[in-house]
Amino acid sequence: MMRRLWKAAAASTLLLGAFAACSGLPGQSRNAATSLASDNIVVDAAGSRLYTANGDTNTVSVVDVKKRRTVGEIAVGREPQQLALSPNGKKLYVASKYTNSLEVVDVKKLAVAASVPTGIEPYGVVASGDGKRIYVANDRSSTVSVVDAATLKTVQTIPVDERPHTLALTADGGKLYVTHFLSGKVSVIDTTTYKVAKSIALAASPDKDDRKKSQGIPNTLQQIRIAPDGATAWVPHLLTNVDTPIQFDETIFPALSVLDLKKDEEKTSARKELFQSIDVRNSLNETIIVSDPADVVFSDDGRKAYALMAGSEDLVVFDLDRGGKAAQIVHRVPGDHPAGMALSPDGKTLFVHNTMSHDVSFVDTGRGAGDDGYAQARVNGDNVKLIGADPLPPEVRKGKTIFYSANSDKYPITNKNWMSCVSCHAGGETNGLTFTTAKGPRQTPSNVLAMETGLFMWDGSRDDFHDYILTVQGEMGGMLGVDPAKPLPADTDEVLSALEAFMKSPGAFPVPKSPYRNADGSMTVKAQQGLELFGGKAGCIACHAGAALTDSVRATGADGKLTTENTRQLYDVGTASASDVGAPGGDARAQFANPRDASHFDVPTLRGVWATAPYLHDGSAATLRDVVDPARGAGDKHGSTSKLTEEELDELVAYLQSIE
Numbered sequence: 001m002m003r004r005l006w007k008a009a010a011a012s013t014l015l016l017g018a019f020a021a022c023s024g025l026p027g028q029s030r031n032a033a034t035s036l037a038s039d040n041i042v043v044d045a046a047g048s049r050l051y052t053a054n055g056d057t058n059t060v061s062v063v064d065v066k067k068r069r070t071v072g073e074i075a076v077g078r079e080p081q082q083l084a085l086s087p088n089g090k091k092l093y094v095a096s097k098y099t100n101s102l103e104v105v106d107v108k109k110l111a112v113a114a115s116v117p118t119g120i121e122p123y124g125v126v127a128s129g130d131g132k133r134i135y136v137a138n139d140r141s142s143t144v145s146v147v148d149a150a151t152l153k154t155v156q157t158i159p160v161d162e163r164p165h166t167l168a169l170t171a172d173g174g175k176l177y178v179t180h181f182l183s184g185k186v187s188v189i190d191t192t193t194y195k196v197a198k199s200i201a202l203a204a205s206p207d208k209d210d211r212k213k214s215q216g217i218p219n220t221l222q223q224i225r226i227a228p229d230g231a232t233a234w235v236p237h238l239l240t241n242v243d244t245p246i247q248f249d250e251t252i253f254p255a256l257s258v259l260d261l262k263k264d265e266e267k268t269s270a271r272k273e274l275f276q277s278i279d280v281r282n283s284l285n286e287t288i289i290v291s292d293p294a295d296v297v298f299s300d301d302g303r304k305a306y307a308l309m310a311g312s313e314d315l316v317v318f319d320l321d322r323g324g325k326a327a328q329i330v331h332r333v334p335g336d337h338p339a340g341m342a343l344s345p346d347g348k349t350l351f352v353h354n355t356m357s358h359d360v361s362f363v364d365t366g367r368g369a370g371d372d373g374y375a376q377a378r379v380n381g382d383n384v385k386l387i388g389a390d391p392l393p394p395e396v397r398k399g400k401t402i403f404y405s406a407n408s409d410k411y412p413i414t415n416k417n418w419m420s421c422v423s424c425h426a427g428g429e430t431n432g433l434t435f436t437t438a439k440g441p442r443q444t445p446s447n448v449l450a451m452e453t454g455l456f457m458w459d460g461s462r463d464d465f466h467d468y469i470l471t472v473q474g475e476m477g478g479m480l481g482v483d484p485a486k487p488l489p490a491d492t493d494e495v496l497s498a499l500e501a502f503m504k505s506p507g508a509f510p511v512p513k514s515p516y517r518n519a520d521g522s523m524t525v526k527a528q529q530g531l532e533l534f535g536g537k538a539g540c541i542a543c544h545a546g547a548a549l550t551d552s553v554r555a556t557g558a559d560g561k562l563t564t565e566n567t568r569q570l571y572d573v574g575t576a577s578a579s580d581v582g583a584p585g586g587d588a589r590a591q592f593a594n595p596r597d598a599s600h601f602d603v604p605t606l607r608g609v610w611a612t613a614p615y616l617h618d619g620s621a622a623t624l625r626d627v628v629d630p631a632r633g634a635g636d637k638h639g640s641t642s643k644l645t646e647e648e649l650d651e652l653v654a655y656l657q658s659i660e
Contacts, residue, residue, distance in 0.1 A: 399502030454552025530655025
C-alpha cells in the first residue's frame with residue numbers, strides 16, 4: 001500500500017510560483033531575507049527583543065535579548081498559538097485559539113490595542129511584507145482569513161482543505177503556503193485572486209523489509225519554511241506506519257519533507273528521515289533517536305538548517321554544504337517541549353521557545369568571522385523565564401509536560417525517546433489514522449472528554465486511567481520493568497497520576513466548536529430536524545444519551561464505580577470484520593477478568609464527533625454519512641437508519657456535525 005501511495009503522491013505537483021528578491025523585513029521568525037513564516041516566537045529587526053506566544057497562560061511575553069530577562073507579559077486571548085510582527089515593528093499580531101480572535105498588540109505600550117474576530121481556532125498568522133494584509137489560518141473552520149491591516153476588517157475568507165495550520169509567504173507576497181495538520185497536504189494560495197492555486201500531498205515513505213526503518217504516512221505537519229535561495233521549502237512532520245502491529249520503534253518516525261519550488265513538486269529523494277539523513281551516532285555508535293519534529297530554521301547564508309525536535313528535546317543541525325545530512329545533534333536543549341525557534345539577525349544565536357516550561361534557551365550557532373561551516377552549535381547560558389506565575393497546578397503541569405514529552409531521561413513512558421502521547425494523539429486529540437493492533441484495526445480515539453465518558457478503549461476493557469500502563473508498555477516501549485498485574489511502584493503511579501490530573505483538568509482538550517453551525521453558534525434548521533430524528537425515529541439516543549452522549553458512564557458496579565466487569569453497555573452494532581479478534585483472555589492489569597470478544601464495542605461520545613474522522617472502531621467509515629448509511633450491512637443494529645429517507649439521513653448527519 002505504501003509503495004502505491006508513494007508513486008501517486010510523487011506524481012502530484014504543486015505550482016509554488018517564483019520568488020522575487022527583496023530586502024529583509026523585521027520580525028516574523030525570518031529564516032531568510034526573502035520569506036516570512038508564522039511561529040510561536042519572533043525576534044525584531046534589531047535583534048533586541050523577542051516575543052513569545054505562551055499558550056496555556058493566555059499571555060505574550062517580551063524578552064530583552066541583551067539583558068536576558070523578560071520585560072513584559074501581556075494578557076491576550078485564550079491559548080495564543082502563533083504571532084507575527086508588522087513590517088514596521090510597531091504591531092504584534094497574535095492568533096488566540098479559543099477566543100477565535102486575532103489580537104493586535106501595541107509594541108510600544110505593551111498592550112492589546114484591538115481584537116479582530118477570526119474563524120474557529122486560529123493558529124498560524126503572518127503579515128505581508130508591504131504591511132497591508134494579515135493572513136490567519138483558521139484550524140476548525142478550514143479557512144484562511146485575510147485581514148486589512150489598516151482597517152482591521154476581514155476582507156476575504158478563503159476556503160481550504162481541513163485543518164490549516166501554519167503559514168509561509170513568498171518575498172513578493174504572491175503565494176501563501178498553508179500546511180494542513182493531519183492530511184499531509186500543503187495548499188498554495190494565489191494572493192491576487194485569494195484562491196487555492198494548487199495542492200500537494202506529501203508522499204508516503206514506502207514500506208521496508210526492516211520494520212524498524214523509517215516508513216509510513218505523512219501526518220502532523222508543523223511549520224513550513226522557505227530556504228534563503230527560494231529553491232526549496234521544508235516541512236517537519238511525522239511518518240506513521242499503520243501496516244504493522246503498533247510498536248514504538250516500528251510505527252512513529254520523524255521526517256522533514258522538501259518541496260522543490262523550481263520544479264513545483266515534492267523532492268521525495270531529499271526527504272530527511274531517521275537512519276538516513278538523520279543518523280548522528282552516540283559514543284556506542286548507536287543512532288541517536290529524535291522525535292516529534294516541530295520547527296526548522298535556515299541560516300541566512302543557506303549553509304545550515306536547524307530542526308527542532310519537540311518530543312526528544314533536541315536540535316538537529318543539517319550541513320547543506322556537505323550533502324545535506326545531519327551533522328550534529330544538540331542533545332537535550334534545556335527546558336520542556338521546545339516547539340519554536342527564531343534566529344537572530346546576525347545569525348549567531350538561535351532562540352528556542354520551550355512551551356511547557358515557559359522559557360527560552362539561547363543556542364550559539366558558531367557563526368562568526370572565519371566560520372568554515374564546521375562550527376558546532378552550543379547552548380549558551382541559563383534559560384530566560386517567560387511568565388510570572390504558572391496558572392496550572394504543579395501536578396497538572398507535570399502531567400501535561402509528560403503528555404507532550406518523549407524525553408526518556410526525564411520520563412520513562414517511552415523507549416529511547418521514540419514517541420510521546422501526542423505522536424498519535426495529535427494536538428491531544430486524534431491523528432485521523434487507524435492502527436494495526438493485537439485486537440484488530442483500531443482508529444485513534446480523541447482525548448476530548450476522555451475522563452468523562454465511561455470505560456476506556458474501543459472494547460471498554462479498561463476502567464481506571466492507571467490501566468494505561470499497558471499502552472505505555474505495549475505500544476510506547478516504556479516502564480517495561482513494571483509488572484502490570486501487581487500494585488504499581490510509587491514512581492510509576494506518580495507519572496500516571498500526573499497524566500490523569502492533566503487529562504481531568506478543565507480545558508485540557510475542550511470540545512471543538514463546530515463550523516457546521518450558524519455564525520451565531522446556533523444549529524441550522526436542518527440540524528434541528530436531525531436532532532428530532534436522533535431522539536425519535538432513528539433511536540440513536542438509546543445509547544448516545546446524557547451530557548456525554550454515551551451510556552458507557554453507566555458501566556458501573558454496586559459501588560457506583562466504573563468496572564470492566566459490567567459489559568451491559570458493550571454492543572454488537574454489526575461493525576466487526578474478519579480482522580477483529582478481540583481479547584478473549586483479558587489482560588494482566590485486570591487479572592484476566594476482562595475478556596472481550598471480537599464484535600462488542602464501547603459506545604463513544606458524540607461530543608465533537610464531527611472532528612474525529614474516520615469513524616467506528618476500525619476507521620472503516622470515512623464520513624458520518626457512511627456511519628449512518630443502512631447499506632453498510634449493519635441493518636438496524638446501529639440505530640434505526642433503514643427507516644429513514646435520504647433527506648432524513650442528511651438531516652441526521654447535519655445534527656451530528658453540529659454537536660459540541
